[in-house]
Amino acid sequence: MSRISETITKSWMQVGTRFLPFADAATTELPLNRLLRLSLFQVSVGMAIALLTGTLNRVMIVELNMPAWLVALMVSLPLVFAPFRALIGYKSDTHRSYLGWRRGPYIWFGSMLQFGGLAIMPFSLILLSGDTTGPAWVGQAGAALAFLLVGAGLHTTQTAGLALATDLAPPDARPRVVALLYVMLLVGMAASSAIFGLLLQDFNPLKLIQVIQGAAVVTMVLNLAALWKQEARDPALTAHNTLRPAFRETWREFRGNGRSIRVLVAVGLGAAAFSMQDVLLEPYGAQILKLSVSATTALTALS
Numbered sequence: 001m002s003r004i005s006e007t008i009t010k011s012w013m014q015v016g017t018r019f020l021p022f023a024d025a026a027t028t029e030l031p032l033n034r035l036l037r038l039s040l041f042q043v044s045v046g047m048a049i050a051l052l053t054g055t056l057n058r059v060m061i062v063e064l065n066m067p068a069w070l071v072a073l074m075v076s077l078p079l080v081f082a083p084f085r086a087l088i089g090y091k092s093d094t095h096r097s098y099l100g101w102r103r104g105p106y107i108w109f110g111s112m113l114q115f116g117g118l119a120i121m122p123f124s125l126i127l128l129s130g131d132t133t134g135p136a137w138v139g140q141a142g143a144a145l146a147f148l149l150v151g152a153g154l155h156t157t158q159t160a161g162l163a164l165a166t167d168l169a170p171p172d173a174r175p176r177v178v179a180l181l182y183v184m185l186l187v188g189m190a191a192s193s194a195i196f197g198l199l200l201q202d203f204n205p206l207k208l209i210q211v212i213q214g215a216a217v218v219t220m221v222l223n224l225a226a227l228w229k230q231e232a233r234d235p236a237l238t239a240h241n242t243l244r245p246a247f248r249e250t251w252r253e254f255r256g257n258g259r260s261i262r263v264l265v266a267v268g269l270g271a272a273a274f275s276m277q278d279v280l281l282e283p284y285g286a287q288i289l290k291l292s293v294s295a296t297t298a299l300t301a302l303s
Contacts, residue, residue: 078151
């Protein structure tokens with residue numbers, strides 16, 4: 001089986017970068033088949049983003065008649081954890097463990113958070129739909145918690161996953177590896193939006209709940225497949241008696257480069273602009289263009 005995989009990989013590599021622009025991201029240390037399997041964690045992150053911003057924000061505003069400001073607040077909750085990615089990366093760099101893994105535990109923990117958020121989200125939607133006699137704030141609090149868990153999970157998984165990819169790739173190939181992983185994030189968003197659109201053609205609350213539950217299961221499957229036998233154990237690297245720099249020292253070193261803060265500001269403004277239009281796109285398609293849930297979900301794939 002390994003010989004067949006090697007033959008297929010070599011064949012793809014021979015096609016050339018003209019037709020496969022990221023084929024040169026593969027190296028001896030990180031072959032293409034292993035790299036593509038690792039990139040599955042980005043597919044799961046893209047799926048979660050597409051579900052939150054491409055489907056649920058429209059459903060909560062239009063079908064569940066929730067105030068737009070409240071839905072916008074909930075959709076923005078996953079971004080609360082974005083500034084903590086530097087701390088997550090630092091903690092995975094300096095992780096202490098007798099097992100010898102640094103990135104794997106954080107990818108696994110992030111996957112569990114994603115799964116937990118997607119698992120409780122259907123119950124929140126049931127409460128928000130008005131089919132129960134409980135207070136409305138319970139459903140809103142449950143939905144907010146679900147969005148928080150998914151956000152914390154995807155940021156943790158993505159940060160540790162990208163760090164693992166840079167650990168596995170040689171220094172000269174790291175830019176191409178990271179670029180490929182972000183392409184897979186876009187592929188995950190587009191493919192998930194198209195699939196969600198097909199599954200929700202005949203929309204009803206029960207079908208939406210089934211789609212969310214299915215997304216939770218697929219998240220675990222993809223992340224387990226991405227993580228399986230990727231990180232080698234190195235107990236010496238995670239030993240408890242190893243000296244590690246403090247986070248403050250690491251952050252000061254990062255800020256020592258004068259362009260670092262400007263890059264962060266530019267990326268933050270770009271992400272904010274993208275998120276603002278993305279949140280409004282689906283409700284606009286529903287209320288102004290009278291598009292179905294399936295059609296507005298597919299807009300995420302097109303955008």
